[in-house]
Every structure is written in C-alpha cells, then in structure tokens.
Amino acid sequence: xxxxxxxxxxRSEFNLRTITTTELIQTIGKTNxxxxxxxxxIPIKLIKLxxxxxxxxxxxxxxxxxxxxxxxxxxxxAKIIPIHKEGDKAECGNYRPISVIPTVxxxxxxxxxxxxxxxxNDNDIICKQQFGFRPNHSTETALLKCTDQWLLNMDKGMAxxxxxxxxxxxxxxxxxxxxxxxLYQYGIKGTPLKLLASYLNNRKQVCVINNNxxxxxxxxxxxxxxxxN
Numbered sequence: 001x002x003x004x005x006x007x008x009x010x011r012s013e014f015n016l017r018t019i020t021t022t023e024l025i026q027t028i029g030k031t032n033x034x035x036x037x038x039x040x041x042i043p044i045k046l047i048k049l050x051x052x053x054x055x056x057x058x059x060x061x062x063x064x065x066x067x068x069x070x071x072x073x074x075x076x077x078a079k080i081i082p083i084h085k086e087g088d089k090a091e092c093g094n095y096r097p098i099s100v101i102p103t104v105x106x107x108x109x110x111x112x113x114x115x116x117x118x119x120x121n122d123n124d125i126i127c128k129q130q131f132g133f134r135p136n137h138s139t140e141t142a143l144l145k146c147t148d149q150w151l152l153n154m155d156k157g158m159a160x161x162x163x164x165x166x167x168x169x170x171x172x173x174x175x176x177x178x179x180x181x182x183l184y185q186y187g188i189k190g191t192p193l194k195l196l197a198s199y200l201n202n203r204k205q206v207c208v209i210n211n212n213x214x215x216x217x218x219x220x221x222x223x224x225x226x227x228x229n
Contacts, residue, residue, distance in 0.1 A: 003178050003181075003182070004178070004181050004182060004185060007182060007185040007186070008185075009185050009186075009187075010123055010125065010185065010186045010187035011187070012119070012122075012123050012187050013187045013188075013189060013190075014115075014116065014119045014186075014187050014188045014189075014192050015190075015191075015192065016066045016067075016112070016115060016191060016192050016195065017066070017115065018063040018066050018067060019059070019062060019063065019066070019111055020059075021055055021056075021059055023111070024055060024058060024059050024062065024107075024111075025055065027107055027110050027111055027114075028044075028047060028048060028107055029048070030110075031044045031048075031103075031106065031107060031110070032044070033045055033048075035103070035106065036081075036100050037100075037102075037103055038077070038078065038079050038100050038101050038102035038103065038105070039077060039078075039079045039102070039206060040102050040103075042102065042103050042104070043103060044103050044106070047103060047104070047107070058104070058107070061104075062107075062108055062111060065108060065195065066111075066112075066195070067191070068191070069190075069191040069192070069193075069194030069195040069198060070194075070195070070198050071108075071195060071198040071199040073202060074102070075101070075102055075104060075105035075108065076101075076105070076199070076202065076203045076204060077101075077102070077203075077204050077205070077206070077216070078099040078100060078101050078203065078204070078205045078206070079099075079100040079101075079205070079206055079208050080097045080098070080099060080100075080205045080206065080207045080208065081097070081098045081100060081208060082095040082096070082097055082098075082207065082209065083095060083096045083097075083098050097172070097207075099205065112195070116188075116192075119187075119188075120186075123186075123187070125186050131145075146162075150162075171222055171223055172221070172222040173221060173222060174221060174222050174223050175221055176197075176200045176201075176221060179200070179223075180193065180196065180197055180200075183196060200223070202218065203218070203219040204216045204217065204218055204219065205217055205219055
C-alpha cells in the first residue's frame with residue numbers, strides 16, 4: 001500500500017516567517033506556568049521573570065531557526081517520563097512515554113505550530129471527520145456525531161454496521177520518511193520541510209524514573225508525545 005498516492009497535492013505552499021518581539025512575548029505569556037522543565041531544569045517561570053533581559057537573544061535564535069531551517073540539537077534532548085496506563089506495572093507496554101522537552105524548545109515549537117496550524121486550517125488539509133488533535137474536537141464530539149448519524153439511520157429503518165480500530169504504539173512508530181513525503185504533498189516544502197526534517201533528525205532521549213536517569217538513546221522513529229496543558 002502506497003501511503004502517499006491517495007494524497008491530493010496542495011496547490012498552496014507553506015512559508016515560515018520570522019517573528020517580532022511582540023509575538024515572542026505573547027507566546028511566552030501564554031505558556032503554562034505548570035509545565036514541567038526539561039533536563040536543563042529551566043522552568044517557564046524563570047524565562048517569564050527574566051523578561052526583557054533575554055527577549056533579544058531568544059528572538060535572534062528563533063528567527064535564525066525559522067530562516068535557516070535548522071533546529072538546534074540541544075533543544076532535541078527530551079526527558080521521558082513513563083506514565084502507567086493500566087495493567088501489570090512490570091510490563092513496559094503498559095506505560096505511555098511522555099516527552100518533556102526544554103522550555104525554550106516548547107516556546108519555539110509553539111511559534112512554529114501556530115504558523116503551521118494556520119496554513120493547515122486555511123487550506124482544509126485536515127479531514128473534517130478527524131476529531132483528535134483539533135480545537136473544539138474530542139472523543140466526546142466524535143461520539144455525538146456518530147450517535148446522531150446512527151439514530152438517523154435507525155429512523156429510516158436502516159441497520160448500523162460499526163468497525164472500531166485501534167492503532168497500537170501509533171506515536172512511537174511514525175516513519176519519518178513517509179511523514180516528510182506527506183508534508184511535501186501538503187505544500188510544506190523548502191525551508192519549512194528542512195526545518196521539520198531537522199526537528200525529527202537526531203532526537204535523543206533520557207528516561208527518568210524516581211530521579212534515576214538512563215543513558216541517552218537516539219530516536220529512530222516516532223514523534224514526541226508532549227504534555228500540552
């Protein structure tokens with residue numbers, strides 16, 4: 001099965017733009033104070049308190065990243081916190097790995113996300129039937145949509161056949177090459193595609209349990225599962 005063939009190429013093309021000091025301050029201000037710091041132990045509270053003393057430096061670094069398409073390696077080292085889901089705690093498969101990245105990386109990611117999200121929404125790239133990872137959408141709204149359609153079918157004397165599929169380890173098994181090819185089809189090319197490829201390449205992680213750290217491991221596939229609230 002070719003994962004690229006079904007994609008209708010987007011006629012538009014995404015371009016990253018540099019940001020202003022005002023945009024930087026707004027992004028920092030919106031960052032949750034309760035977000036856990038990464039391995040560098042720099043909390044968002046410290047960055048907010050530093051204020052004008054670091055704005056120029058951060059702005060220079062972030063605009064260099066946006067202009068060159070190179071994501072700094074130091075911002076790609078993640079702290080992995082295993083969160084128990086259910087079942088036997090001795091089974092590794094019963095844990096969900098939460099990737100905690102440096103606070104500076106969180107701010108930079110939000111800047112990139114906001115620009116990319118606007119492009120995706122403006123060009124209707126995400127299927128309207130997708131309820132995950134979209135504002136004002138959730139499993140609850142998906143269920144409401146489905147039950148509404150099922151009841152409508154029943155009123156018409158029709159039967160409902162429903163198939164539920166669950167993709168195990170979906171975040172952990174994303175193929176970077178296929179992902180980048182799909183992004184290209186969606187009009188994300190040139191420097192933006194180079195930046196996302198740089199973001200995915202040479203990512204490293206350290207697992208932390210009860211303040212005990214593992215050695216660094218390179219991430220070969222998959223994408224980080226981030227704490228977003």
